[in-house]
Amino acid sequence: MEIIVCIKQVPDTTEVKIDPVKGTLIREGVPSIVNPFDKNAVEAALQIKAAKGGKVTVISMGPPQAMDALRECVAMGADEAVLLSDRAFAGADTWATSYTLAKAIEKIGKYDIIFCGKQAIDGDTAQVGPGIAEHLGLPQVTYVQKIREVTDTGMIVERAIEGGYEVISVPLPAMIAVEKSINEPRFPTMMGTMKAHKKQIPIWGAADINASEDLVGMNGSPTQVKRVFAPERRGGGEILQAEDEAGVCVLLVEKLREAKIV
């Protein structure tokens, strides 16, 4: 089974701070990590490899320092890694990013499953995985919380929906985006860490993957970001307390009158 996992290096904080003037993320001083959902994707790939054999390749598009994130995945047990890094890739939205990743996957050529995390914790779009599937013309299942069965030609998975889940049978090759609840990612081993640092990880640019310059990076991004801002923190609200519900109603109506709402 040939499995490709797409990962992203993200700042290690769920409270992303935003530069109020420039409207961009403040990355200085914030340590980088592998996007947590992507670690679930790597874990899912490694479990399938353990059961069915094959190879796991991790790929990431990002600046040169994203190499660290790839090495961490190799330390977890991935066999191969490829970094997509090129100045031309800078400023990509989810469309251009998924195009770039799809071109790299085409270059790798052999694949049965493409795993992604359900979304990245910095942008939270959840669009890159589905974008890759569309670019490659593959079936896709998002929000996968459990893999029930994998055969050479298809998978049966559970897809999380509000208040329950769907059971979906999907032919392979396919793109699968996973939920956090699908597994508990393993910690890298020390032996794996040593191997990961000795490994030569290739860096592919736009020319290496036959990507059109017009379709990558800022040039290939139809999304125009008008403004990025942190919404102001709202106050904690007020809790009305009284003997019973009727008493609370009276207090509430008084408040609403004071505010001239009723």
Add this chain to the structure above:
Amino acid sequence: MNFQLDDQQLMIQKIVREFAEKEVAPVAAELDEKGQFPHEITRKMGEMGLFGLPFPEEYGGSGAGYLAYAIAVEEISRACASTGITYAAHCSIGTGPIYLFGTEEQKKKWVIPCAEGRMFAAFGLTEPNAGSDAGGTQTTAVLDGDEWVLNGSKCFITNVGVGGVAVITAVTDRSKGTRGISAFIVPTDTPGFSVGQPYHKLGLKASDTREIILENVRIPKENILGKEGEGFKQFLVALDGGRISIGALSVGIAQACLDASLKYAKERVQFGQPISKFQAIQFKLADMAMKTELARLMVYKAAWLKDNGKPFSKEAAMGKLYASEICVQNALEAIQIHGGYGYMKEYPVERYLRDAKLMEIGEGTSEIQRLVIARQLGC
């Protein structure tokens, strides 16, 4: 000079820190309260290969080096010093002597399972009447045909209750003084080898510490470690490495004291503002941070010297001495910053103090460290 950890060391630090935060820290207080050995945590540490960090690949390790190992001990101890001492004693003084002085066959047989985390190793040096004066060992080993016969007792031995093997020092020729001491590899299931009930300790309660009783313990002749009469020399070398790990453990506790205090000082409001806004508290926090960083530098330097094949006895003693003393100071200040809450079990700092005190005693008391340093100065 280059004060930057390399990429590999940084990654090991990151992985072990994440492991310690997720898997170790949440259960540390409970393990301490119950005096329960961290079986589950150490099993996972074994799977991750943490016990193999200081040993080369051919003996089941990853060959990451002593500095990488010291970093890992620090991170584990920052979450749970009981797990830290279990880790440090197993690698440095349990497995260490076999790796350093064993024959190829002995290393294959014992270092591999220890490095892979399939077996714990203990170091039996201290005796009821031979503590700082380890030359005063009374346990004896007598050659009887093809077997050594050991008799005597050892005390305060870490990991022996959970261990599969122990390195035991014993007198083989009393007329030769310290040159008449030899070390032996003794499987803990050998008939005549028994251990006492776990000690009731002030701190490090989740670690396994017991007495060993040796009654006509017969082991094959080839289980001697190195040559006859070299035991004393060997354990001095093993303890040099052990001191780096106790230093790293101390740095971990010192850092934990700072972490807890800083967090508390920012949250605790008195006189209308967080107490971290008061200089009285700021000065304490600044001193704690400074001491932790200084201790870390010295411990890292000793580990770096060891990794680079340079003499490190003096630096290891300095690192152990300074780090152990400042971790006790930091623990006391941490309790002071927490006030009444610091004295309660609801906060971790009282545990840090109980755990910290052993650092000034184990693997050579502070007084012995000063003697080691003075000797290196030519006194």
